[in-house]
Amino acid sequence: MLQHDLTVFIVDDDPAVRDALGLLLGIRGYRTAVFSSGEAFLQGWQPAWSGCLLVDIRMSGMDGLTLQRELGERGCRIPVIVMSGHGDVGTARAAFKADAVDFLEKPFDDVKLIGAIDEALSRARSDYSEQQRRNRSAGLLAELTPREREVMQLVVVGRHNREIGPALGISVRTVEVHKARLMSKLGVDNVADLVRISMQ
Numbered sequence: 001m002l003q004h005d006l007t008v009f010i011v012d013d014d015p016a017v018r019d020a021l022g023l024l025l026g027i028r029g030y031r032t033a034v035f036s037s038g039e040a041f042l043q044g045w046q047p048a049w050s051g052c053l054l055v056d057i058r059m060s061g062m063d064g065l066t067l068q069r070e071l072g073e074r075g076c077r078i079p080v081i082v083m084s085g086h087g088d089v090g091t092a093r094a095a096f097k098a099d100a101v102d103f104l105e106k107p108f109d110d111v112k113l114i115g116a117i118d119e120a121l122s123r124a125r126s127d128y129s130e131q132q133r134r135n136r137s138a139g140l141l142a143e144l145t146p147r148e149r150e151v152m153q154l155v156v157v158g159r160h161n162r163e164i165g166p167a168l169g170i171s172v173r174t175v176e177v178h179k180a181r182l183m184s185k186l187g188v189d190n191v192a193d194l195v196r197i198s199m200q
Contacts, residue, residue, distance in 0.1 A: 053079070
C-alpha cells in the first residue's frame with residue numbers, strides 16, 4: 001500500500017484544530033478527511049477505509065475513547081492516535097489500553113505528530129498486508145477437497161502418513177497422494193508452511 005492509498009482521518013469538534021491539521025498534513029502530502037464529531041465519523045465510516053485516525057479525547061457528544069471503543073467493537077482496525085488539550089495519566093492509560101498508537105497533547109509538536117502519523121500508517125500498511133495474506137490463504141484452503149482437508153488437519157497436528165491412513169480408512173499411498181495434491185494447491189513444500197497457512 002502506498003502513502004497516497006491511506007488517509008489521515010481527523011476527528012475534532014474544534015474547527016480551528018481541524019483546519020490547522022488539515023493544512024499542515026495537506027502541505028506535507030498526506031491525504032486527509034475531517035469530521036466534526038465521533039458520531040459523524042461513525043455515520044460515514046466504511047470498512048474499506050484505510051489509514052489512521054487522529055481523534056480528540058474530549059468532544060461534545062461522543063468522546064474520543066468512546067469512539068475508539070465503538071470502532072473496535074465494529075471490527076475496525078484503523079490505528080488510532082489520541083489528542084488532548086488536557087492530558088492526564090488516566091486518560092492516556094485508557095487510550096493505550098485500547099491500543100492507541102500514541103497520545104499527543106495540544107499544542108502539538110509537529111515532529112512528534114508526523115512521527116506518530118507515520119508509525120500509525122506503517123501499522124495500517126502491515127495490517128493490510130496481513131489481511132491480504134489471510135484472504136489468499138482462505139482462498140487456497142477453499143480449493144481443497146473434503147478428503148484433502150482431513151489429511152491436512154492430521155498432518156498439521158503431527159500425525160505421520162502411516163497413522164493417517166488407518167485413521168481415515170485409506171492406504172498410506174493414498175495419503176501420500178492427497179498430501180502431495182493439497183501441498184501443491186497451497187503452494188507449499190514443507191509442513192511448517194502448511195501449518196502456517198492452516199492457522200490463518
